[in-house]
Amino acid sequence: MQSLGIDVLFKGTNFLRLLGGLWVALRISLVSVSVSILLGLAVGVLMTSKNPIIKAFFRVYLEIVRIMPQMVLLFVVFFGSTRVFGWNLAPETSAVIVFSFWGVAEMGDLVRGALISIPRIQYESAEALGMTENQTYLYIILPQTIRRLIPLSINLITRMIKTTSLVIMIGIVEVLKVAQQIIEANRRVSPNAAFGIFAVVFLLYFLLCWPISKLASYLEKRWA
């Protein structure tokens, strides 16, 4: 049995290149998560609005994000929008647009859920103590909401990281693409390298996401 690609992994700068590919995925997800959290907070507050037009608008937005695969959205933005509007979009920009579009909806829904889960009595008690609406939000509602939101937003980061693996389809050279390049380059020397390299990519994703989701579930238990 020939080697399964572990030697190829440590040949030259191959391992560093893989890590570099992982960094590309991480960078895209960090930018998208930041946008999602910032806009998501605003969208979440808007979602609790009683105005029927705003409500209907966000219902449709949420439903679109809920049932459209991110891959389809990537294609629509990267290939479709450039065709229709004639502009140029870098693959990474399209990825950030799509993942933010998706993340803002998710985050908004989480914020909405956290806001409505705060019992009525908290608002009423604050009012009874003579607090203004702004004070109520600032000192009573927000601290509790943020506590519930932090574990959920950390979870969103891991989901973002996992979803960024799709960007290979619009030509971004991320970890899977680098893995394919390494395998192709060493096809003659080490035909079985695919096993080792893909196993390492599998493991890298796991090592990246697992601690983050562990942290999220730890915080969730502690602050529940």
Add this chain to the structure above:
Amino acid sequence: MDWDVILSYLPRYREALLLTLRIGWQGVAFSLLTGVLCAVVIYLRLPVLKTIVGGYIELFRNTPLLVQLFFLYFALPKIGIRISPQVCGTLGLGLLGGAYMAETFRSGLESIAPIQTESAESLGMNRMQVFGYVLLPQAVSRSVPGVVANVIFLLKETSVFSTISLMDLMFTAKDLIGMYAKTIECLTMLVVFYLLMLLPVSLLGSLLERRVRFAEFGD
């Protein structure tokens, strides 16, 4: 928008939709089965098996389906395990979904107050009866929203199948764009076909969520 083009592409999209649906539902069925088994193993705290199942759940919940499929389809043949694309798709979807479903069922089981088990035991029920008549029906009804969300998630994830050369909707759209460059038509059809596939599931899901609530005790 060129309607003749859309009409001429229709049969290919229909084929692709059927393939996506077939693999999707097989994967969902497989994931439900895996999920129930894993949840029961964890709930009953079976030694050894519990550790294995726990590791499986963590591993598959924390890696993307695309990477899992690449491993199944491109890496496994190198150590002599050759799987057809169809089986790969079903297996990948089932393994990914199984990990998610297990978590959903487990939290459903754990959300039932201990007093219910105690009351059932004090009525003279044995462990299997408590599980079958008291815990399971309530756990199932509490898991429904989670299961529906998982099913939609899994059906959406089928969009990565094109990477292991399955002729699904994504593959068809990419292929047709590559050949005839009718980008707008192809992408519109892609969106419409995904809507056709997932909108009914989403609507049915929310209907189901309302229907099953009667099995719950209290509130």
